[in-house]
Amino acid sequence: MKIWANSGDSHLVEPDDLFTSSLPASLAERMPRTVKDPDGSHETVYIDGQEIRRRLPKLAATGLRDEQGLTVFERAPGANDMKLRIKDLDGEGIWAELVYPSIGIWMSSIQDPKLLAAGCAAINDWAFEYQRYNPRYVCTATVPLLDAEHAVTEIQRAAGMGFKAAYFSVTPALGAPDWNYDLWEPVWAAMADTGMVVAFHIGTEAHDAATMHGAYFRGPGGALINYTETTYGGQRAVTKMIASGVFDRYPDIKALVSEGGATWGPFVADRLDEAYRQHASMVRPALRRLPSEYLYANVYASFQHDRSAVLAMTAMGWRNVCWGSDYPHIEGTFGHSQKTLHQLFDDVDEASARRMTVGAFEELFPHVPPAPANGTEAPTER
Numbered sequence: 001m002k003i004w005a006n007s008g009d010s011h012l013v014e015p016d017d018l019f020t021s022s023l024p025a026s027l028a029e030r031m032p033r034t035v036k037d038p039d040g041s042h043e044t045v046y047i048d049g050q051e052i053r054r055r056l057p058k059l060a061a062t063g064l065r066d067e068q069g070l071t072v073f074e075r076a077p078g079a080n081d082m083k084l085r086i087k088d089l090d091g092e093g094i095w096a097e098l099v100y101p102s103i104g105i106w107m108s109s110i111q112d113p114k115l116l117a118a119g120c121a122a123i124n125d126w127a128f129e130y131q132r133y134n135p136r137y138v139c140t141a142t143v144p145l146l147d148a149e150h151a152v153t154e155i156q157r158a159a160g161m162g163f164k165a166a167y168f169s170v171t172p173a174l175g176a177p178d179w180n181y182d183l184w185e186p187v188w189a190a191m192a193d194t195g196m197v198v199a200f201h202i203g204t205e206a207h208d209a210a211t212m213h214g215a216y217f218r219g220p221g222g223a224l225i226n227y228t229e230t231t232y233g234g235q236r237a238v239t240k241m242i243a244s245g246v247f248d249r250y251p252d253i254k255a256l257v258s259e260g261g262a263t264w265g266p267f268v269a270d271r272l273d274e275a276y277r278q279h280a281s282m283v284r285p286a287l288r289r290l291p292s293e294y295l296y297a298n299v300y301a302s303f304q305h306d307r308s309a310v311l312a313m314t315a316m317g318w319r320n321v322c323w324g325s326d327y328p329h330i331e332g333t334f335g336h337s338q339k340t341l342h343q344l345f346d347d348v349d350e351a352s353a354r355r356m357t358v359g360a361f362e363e364l365f366p367h368v369p370p371a372p373a374n375g376t377e378a379p380t381e382r
């Protein structure tokens with residue numbers, strides 16, 4: 001039986017000419033771009049004078065060669081096309097999806113506020129066409145997070161366009177103070193005013209060539225160590241929001257951590273409560289409610305394969321757990337979403353499964369049309 005699920009973690013793939021077609025050449029040439037090595041093993045990311053080399057995961061090779069003789073890897077056919085993408089989603093049983101940028105994730109490494117703001121606006125103008133095409137795409141607005149003034153301007157502009165979520169890197173842009181500092185107060189106020197969801201995606205720490213993403217650790221086990229390490233930033237980001245009283249001052253703000261599993265939620269809640277109680281004399285600011293109450297009420301998490309994430313809801317009582325496909329990334333479920341959904345949810349009670357597959361997402365994005373009933377096919381296009 002087909003299971004329908006909303007995805008709390010998906011990605012758009014920006015076209016190569018996004019910046020050159022929308023910005024003056026003097027700005028476009030400083031924007032992030034990636035160039036793959038001919039053998040597909042590494043890529044170089046160029047960002048405003050920085051060069052970051054990184055190894056690429058091996059995708060399943062199809063055995064085909066493209067016109068340049070490069071190996072063609074299996075990827076989602078609709079990754080770059082808003083119409084084909086709906087067919088991919090229908091096939092996989094994915095209804096609505098929260099869509100993050102791809103190249104936009106590198107924006108937090110730009111250190112010129114005006115350049116960053118121009119780049120974010122260009123990404124957002126392009127991304128919003130997806131949501132305009134079909135409300136099943138819930139696009140995240142990329143926010144320039146070097147300073148509060150530029151951030152608030154773009155948050156308000158994006159909300160005016162109709163964005164329902166803003167993509168926040170798990171740390172502010174390189175060199176800016178962290179999320180628990182007062183400097184960001186106007187940003188939280190703007191997020192509360194606009195009602196947009198604060199959407200953190202893991203693995204989005206600001207980086208420069210010296211602390212490049214994905215290679216904090218070297219040596220035996222490096223790939224596994226680094227992959228696991230990418231998870232923690234999302235936990236740190238919401239811990240900073242809770243501890244510095246953001247949800248105390250703005251109880252309507254909702255924050256989502258995408259792609260990072262979910263059992264960390266109850267764990268972090270316990271750690272925060274113990275500190276709040278046992279270290280009370282050192283705790284500033286005081287909070288109106290226990291830290292755990294904010295985590296359970298204001299914070300959401302999406303996961304793709306994690307068996308334990310289901311238990312964060314069914315055994316630990318965190319209701320804000322939702323599934324995510326990570327389409328079209330290699331960590332995601334494209335090609336096996338139905339198998340994964342059945343493995344995860346077949347032995348889970350119906351109400352809990354419904355909450356994780358569609359309900360928690362609908363709570364964040366009530367404007368999205370309801371998912372089809374399980375066991376039915378997608379309605380034909382309007």
Ligand code: MN
Pocket residue numbers: 009010011201258259326329
């Ligand atoms: Mn993702």
